[in-house]
Amino acid sequence: MPDAAPSAAPAKSTASGDSARIYSIAELAREFGITARTMRFYEDEGLIKPRRQGLTRLYSAHDRTRLGWILRGKRLGFSLAEIKELLDLYQVDRTGVQQLRELLRRSRLHITDLERKRRDLDAHINEFKDVEAQVTAELKQRGVDPEGDD
């Protein structure tokens, strides 16, 4: 969510310290565990727009943050189309009242969706923790240490 939420960012002490850093495509790909192909694909889909120096792509700290956000969305099971929609939510102009209303409406819709996901997730976690507890108990009962690889 580039620059939208203040969040708990480490204090920028070095003036324009590393927010001015630029990244190559391979560098970011390594960092996030994806391929350059994937990043170009995301660009084609309008999810990121790195600067260009000639043909070569130059990624800013902003781009990097955005990419991280995209991948987090993916881990949560959103499609690239949905992620694009959500990213666009932040780019929308907040000048008009109607637009603010619309933004509010869609944020709330999305929060509802996310909270459902959270319930699903908690249920899933609890079930697997149950299994863990049961299996641990069973092993102990058999006089086996549940920890240790042998």
Next chain:
Amino acid sequence: MPDAAPSAAPAKSTASGDSARIYSIAELAREFGITARTMRFYEDEGLIKPRRQGLTRLYSAHDRTRLGWILRGKRLGFSLAEIKELLDLYQVDRTGVQQLRELLRRSRLHITDLERKRRDLDAHINEFKDVEAQVTAELKQRGVDPEGDD
């Protein structure tokens, strides 16, 4: 997760009341908001195995529960292959110590994955709640009631 976790199920008062109920493919499809095609596909992939009466599929309460679990997994962003793996975790025989160890290991791995997802989800939710709060404040400042559709 069928019958694995006790969970908070409503008391079965009618003896074999509805755990003996059988469902048609269309019935379950309607209930879960999917198509019959999807259910047959899941069967092909080995995710559910309904009884047969001739050619017609008959779904039990167990199948229904299982289907619900599958769809919950999907909402969390798991692939059908992953979901199958997780379902199989429960079917695995818990007799041998080695198998119990393996089950424990994989459960823990999965819990780790789920908890990462949870952190991602919480971060996402917080960001959108920030947006909601900011937009709400902005609307109030302009003397507009954030609620109400006009």
Next chain:
DNA sequence: ACTTGGATTGACGTTTACGTAAACGGCAAC
């Protein structure tokens, strides 16, 4: 007897999210 309403099995089509060459340019080292 005939239609209507579900059920079935193929088989091919489609969308999403990339992978995988192929063919090229720029630059630094050997």
Next chain:
DNA sequence: GTTGCCGTTTACGTAAACGTCAATCCAAGT
């Protein structure tokens, strides 16, 4: 000067998760 290494575009391939027919079957109603 050519061998790597990184970057580029264009284009075809692919796995996952179904959708969409087509042809068929079967029980129920009129």
